[in-house]
Amino acid sequence: xxxxxxLRYDPAAIEPKxxxxxxxxxxxYAAEPDAHGKPKYYVLxxxxxxxxxxxxxxxxNYSIGDALARHMWMRGYNVLxxxxxxxxxxPAENAALKNNTPPREWxxxxxxxxxxxxxxxxxxxxxxxxxTTCLPEYYRWNQWFFLRMYERGLAYRKKSKVxxxxxxxxxxxxxxxxxxxxxxxEDQIVEQRDLxxxxxxxxxxxxxxxxxxxxxxxxxxxxxxxxxxxxGRSEGTEVDFSVEGRSEKIRVFTTRVDTIFGATSVxxxxxxxxxxxxxxxxxxxxxxxxxxIAEQKAARETGDIGGIEKHGVPTRAFAINPYNGEKVPVxxxxxxxxxxxxxxxxxxxxxxxxxxxxxxxxGILIRRVIAPADPAAEEPVLPFVSEDGILINSGxxxxxxxxxxxxxxxxxxxxxGFGEAKVTFRIKDWGVSRQRYWGTPIPMIHCERDGLVPxxxxxxxxxxxxxxxxTQQGGSPLSRVPDFVNVICPRxxxxxxxxxxxxxxxVDSSWYFYRYTDAKxxxxxxxxxxxxxxxPIDQYIGGVEHAILHLIYSRFWTKVMRDLGLIVNDEPATRxxxxxxxxxxxxxxxxxxxxxxxxxxxxxxxxxxATRMYALFAAPPDRDLDWQEDGVAGVSRFLGRVWxxxxxxxxxxxxxxxxxxxxQGAAAQQLQRKLHQTIAKITLDFEGRWHFNTCxxxxxxxxNEMQGxxxxxxxxxxxxxxxxxxxxxxxxxxAPFAPFIAAELWEELGEKSAILRAPWPVSNPALAKEDxxxxxxxxNGKLVTVVRVSAEADTKTIESTALSDEKVQSRxxxxxxxKVIVVPRKLVNLVVK
RNA sequence: GCGGAAGUGGUGAAAUGGCAAACACACCAGCCUUAGGAGCUGGCGCCGCGAGGCUUGCGGGUUCAAGUCCCGCCUUCCGCACCA
Numbered sequence: 022x023x024x025x026x027x028l029r030y031d032p033a034a035i036e037p038k039x040x041x042x043x044x045x046x047x048x049x050y051a052a053e054p055d056a057h058g059k060p061k062y063y064v065l066x067x068x069x070x071x072x073x074x075x076x077x078x079x080x081x082n083y084s085i086g087d088a089l090a091r092h093m094w095m096r097g098y099n100v101l102x103x104x105x106x107x108x109x110x111x112p113a114e115n116a117a118l119k120n121n122t123p124p125r126e127w128x129x130x131x132x133x134x135x136x137x138x139x140x141x142x143x144x145x146x147x148x149x150x151x152x153t154t155c156l157p158e159y160y161r162w163n164q165w166f167f168l169r170m171y172e173r174g175l176a177y178r179k180k181s182k183v184x185x186x187x188x189x190x191x192x193x194x195x196x197x198x199x200x201x202x203x204x205x206x207e208d209q210i211v212e213q214r215d216l217x218x219x220x221x222x223x224x225x226x227x228x229x230x231x232x233x234x235x236x237x238x239x240x241x242x243x244x245x246x247x248x249x250x251x252x253g254r255s256e257g258t259e260v261d262f263s264v265e266g267r268s269e270k271i272r273v274f275t276t277r278v279d280t281i282f283g284a285t286s287v288x289x290x291x292x293x294x295x296x297x298x299x300x301x302x303x304x305x306x307x308x309x310x311x312x313x314i315a316e317q318k319a320a321r322e323t324g325d326i327g328g329i330e331k332h333g334v335p336t337r338a339f340a341i342n343p344y345n346g347e348k349v350p351v352x353x354x355x356x357x358x359x360x361x362x363x364x365x366x367x368x369x370x371x372x373x374x375x376x377x378x379x380x381x382x383x384g385i386l387i388r389r390v391i392a393p394a395d396p397a398a399e400e401p402v403l404p405f406v407s408e409d410g411i412l413i414n415s416g417x418x419x420x421x422x423x424x425x426x427x428x429x430x431x432x433x434x435x436x437x438g439f440g441e442a443k444v445t446f447r448i449k450d451w452g453v454s455r456q457r458y459w460g461t462p463i464p465m466i467h468c469e470r471d472g473l474v475p476x477x478x479x480x481x482x483x484x485x486x487x488x489x490x491x492t493q494q495g496g497s498p499l500s501r502v503p504d505f506v507n508v509i510c511p512r513x514x515x516x517x518x519x520x521x522x523x524x525x526x527x528v529d530s531s532w533y534f535y536r537y538t539d540a541k542x543x544x545x546x547x548x549x550x551x552x553x554x555x556x557p558i559d560q561y562i563g564g565v566e567h568a569i570l571h572l573i574y575s576r577f578w579t580k581v582m583r584d585l586g587l588i589v590n591d592e593p594a595t596r597x598x599x600x601x602x603x604x605x606x607x608x609x610x611x612x613x614x615x616x617x618x619x620x621x622x623x624x625x626x627x628x629x630x631a632t633r634m635y636a637l638f639a640a641p642p643d644r645d646l647d648w649q650e651d652g653v654a655g656v657s658r659f660l661g662r663v664w665x666x667x668x669x670x671x672x673x674x675x676x677x678x679x680x681x682x683x684x685q686g687a688a689a690q691q692l693q694r695k696l697h698q699t700i701a702k703i704t705l706d707f708e709g710r711w712h713f714n715t716c717x718x719x720x721x722x723x724x725n726e727m728q729g730x731x732x733x734x735x736x737x738x739x740x741x742x743x744x745x746x747x748x749x750x751x752x753x754x755x756a757p758f759a760p761f762i763a764a765e766l767w768e769e770l771g772e773k774s775a776i777l778r779a780p781w782p783v784s785n786p787a788l789a790k791e792d793x794x795x796x797x798x799x800x801n802g803k804l805v806t807v808v809r810v811s812a813e814a815d816t817k818t819i820e821s822t823a824l825s826d827e828k829v830q831s832r833x834x835x836x837x838x839x840k841v842i843v844v845p846r847k848l849v850n851l852v853v854k
Numbered sequence: 855g856c857g858g859a860a861g862u863g864g865u866g867a868a869a870u871g872g873c874a875a876a877c878a879c880a881c882c883a884g885c886c887u888u889a890g891g892a893g894c895u896g897g898c899g900c901c902g903c904g905a906g907g908c909u910u911g912c913g914g915g916u917u918c919a920a921g922u923c924c925c926g927c928c929u930u931c932c933g934c935a936c937c938a
Contacts, residue, residue, distance in 0.1 A: 029890095251934085255938085277938085358937070647866060649879070651880070652879055718867090
């Protein structure tokens with residue numbers, strides 16, 4: 022009975038055994054810088070937020086990364102494959118409110134639960150390098166970096182309009198506002214508030230962040246495009262218009278200074294500084310401006326700033342065009358943004374759609390100053406938006422091309438001291454202050470005498486007080502902890518107050534992957550030599566939702582660390598892979614839709630191997646994957662077939678170990694050929710194509726073929742060494758995708774050492790080659806028949822074989838063969854008339 | 855509006871310009887019985903009894919040959935969007 026039971030594949034019987042063995046052997050997945058010439062490979066999956074439960078997106082992400090890591094181990098690389106926890110963040114505070122559990126306890130118990138899930142899935146991480154961002158051992162280095170950035174002017178404080186989410190009760194970065202709503206609360210409109218906040222000067226690296234994208238050819242084009250748009254570089258000119266009867270000037274930013282003779286008004290953002298001055302003198306205007314501000318705010322909050330109905334009010338002021346002294350009216354308009362460019366524009370209705378719409382609505386003069394480059398062209402319809410033209414109505418500049426005029430006008434402005442060429446970026450500095458408890462305390466002190474005083478390095482870390490009352494009240498919960506707030510000023514020794522804002526959690530994830538290289542370092546964020554060995558990351562894998570937030574912050578942080586002399590690489594990762602979403606019934610899995618599939622459930626029913634393998638099999642990794650449980654069951658049945666096949670022949674095959682596998686007879690040759698074809702296919706895919714769905718399919722084909730030859734195997738028609746070769750390599754091919762069953766069957770085959778240390782199989786092209794191949798024969802492009810020829814058959818042989826075929830002859834009868842195309846090994850096409 | 859990706863059976867999907875639908879799921883028919891979430895055999899794009907014809911969102915084009923390349927359009931998804 023017991024013997025027969027063993028014939029059945031039972032993941033619940035084998036998986037726990039290997040989980041225990043692997044947990045007891047930390048050296049298995051361990052990585053150390055290696056001086057013996059083994060090439061290094063750093064494969065990284067984005068670290069999860071410890072919500073307490075892995076979801077299928079995680080399973081998919083980690084199944085891809087783990088398959089790659091295992092493959093690279095077997096290829097003989099020194100592999101770093103780490104995992105950690107993005108452990109700060111608001112959910113821990115919400116859980117504290119709800120369950121009265123301290124955030125730290127809640128987070129750490131979630132981490133323990135998710136780690137167990139990962140071990141159940143058999144993911145091969147080096148837990149010795151585990152990073153947990155909410156522990157002082159980690160976040161003290163956030164504080165250390167903050168101080169280094171403060172010293173260099175890269176961290177600074179300013180009062181500004183900030184994005185405020187009432188549900189988070191904190192400020193959000195621009196990157197965390199999506200269509201005017203909070204990135205965590207889709208139904209929450211983000212409010213604008215004036216607050217003093219800490220910022221990181223990411224704009225200092227705007228140009229380098231942009232230029233670097235061109236070199237990141239291992240990143241998806243989509244991500245690069247998104248980052249380019251986000252950085253939003255724009256080349257143009259700033260020009261001062263003086264204001265009649267006033268000392269202030271209006272500086273405008275334009276990308277089309279060549280059209281400046283067509284500027285018939287100047288438009289100010291409602292919150293432009295000059296507007297306040299003008300409104301003071303004009304009560305009616307003041308009310309109208311408030312109206313414009315309200316409209317702009319409303320549009321921003323609904324996320325539809327593009328759809329705002331253009332509305333403006335005239336002022337009594339006139340601006341003077343510095344090039345020709347022309348007086349143009351100054352307007353205030355609701356579509357001009359105070360925080361882009363200079364918050365003021367020159368309006369050229371003839372050559373700009375928005376300006377045209379506005380001028381038409383309010384009856385402002387429209388003057389054409391650009392003619393089509395082709396003199397024979399028809400009179401253009403206004404607005405004529407083209408940079409390919411010739412200046413007219415532009416005084417001394419008439420006849421110049423747009424491009425030449427821009428250059429000339431910039432020179433004149435610079436010489437005249439009223440303007441200059443200017444590059445503007447859309448990206449803004451990164452607001453990092455959060456009025457929350459569960460984050461890294463900002464290491465600064467406010468002293469009445471000394472002002473802002475950094476916490477000295479030797480007083481780091483500034484530790485979060487463990488006992489704290491979490492409430493939904495405004496302001497940081499830390500501000501209500503006197504022991505935390507009241508400090509001695511490090512400079513004057515007097516009483517002072519600690520900064521109570523904490524850092525955005527995206528700070529934590531901006532450099533965590535460096536910490537993996539030296540996770541226990543207590544005297545530095547990491548050792549530069551260790552990071553130098555492992556970096557850059559060879560393959561980073563995660564969701565496309567981080568294309569802007571995490572991935573742009575990480576690139577920024579890398580450049581800052583490079584400038585601090587800690588590392589030498591300019592970019593964190595050479596290759597980035599963004600996997601598709603896991604969906605169910607056509608929709609993203611979510612609690613509200615009730616279509617969530619639990620990984621634990623899948624593992625309990627079908628085993629970790631089937632769950633992981635299905636995640637790779639159901640779709641190519643970059644596409645969305647529709648989770649169908651029947652498919653998991655199918656993969657599980659497949660593994661059952663593998664199990665029966667290998668266990669049936671494992672004992673007999675072992676005698677063939679070490680002997681040369683020479684295939685005699687058609688069945689053996691065909692099986693060996695299929696094996697070597699499969700090895701070649703899968704190896705090639707790991708090298709870049711990454712169609713793991715077809716890799717799994719290829720293994721299925723191999724197994725189907727072996728199963729189909731069961732009678733021959735049973736009859737001993739396949740020699741023992743060939744049988745051994747077949748089983749051994751089948752198991753090796755399976756190992757990256759289904760590590761548990763592979764380990765078990767490896768042992769079954771009499772192997773004592775870890776399969777992870779076994780060399781990846783190498784395909785022998787001579788054995789993979791077909792002897793005879795089928796060549797389709799077409800007549801006028803239509804398939805007529807298929808002929809069998811030798812794989813080496815030359816063009817002539819193939820042609821004569823095809824022409825002598827009965828079906829071909831009957832098709833061609835009575836017609837002239839105009840042409841015969843023969844593609845060796847591919848096809849024959851007869852063109853007949 | 856701008857930019858990107860995609861559109862192939864009932865479903866997930868496969869196909870260096872060279873036999874469209876590999877591999878699975880579901881379904882159908884049969885076999886087996888230790889009755890299992892098992893196993894085995896066969897069938898399964900559409901029309902047609904059949905011979906055969908048709909088929910990769912739509913319309914053109916290039917080519918001996920197009921799911922694949924080019925042009926135009928439609929649809930879906932994603933990102934950006936008065937950014938001056």
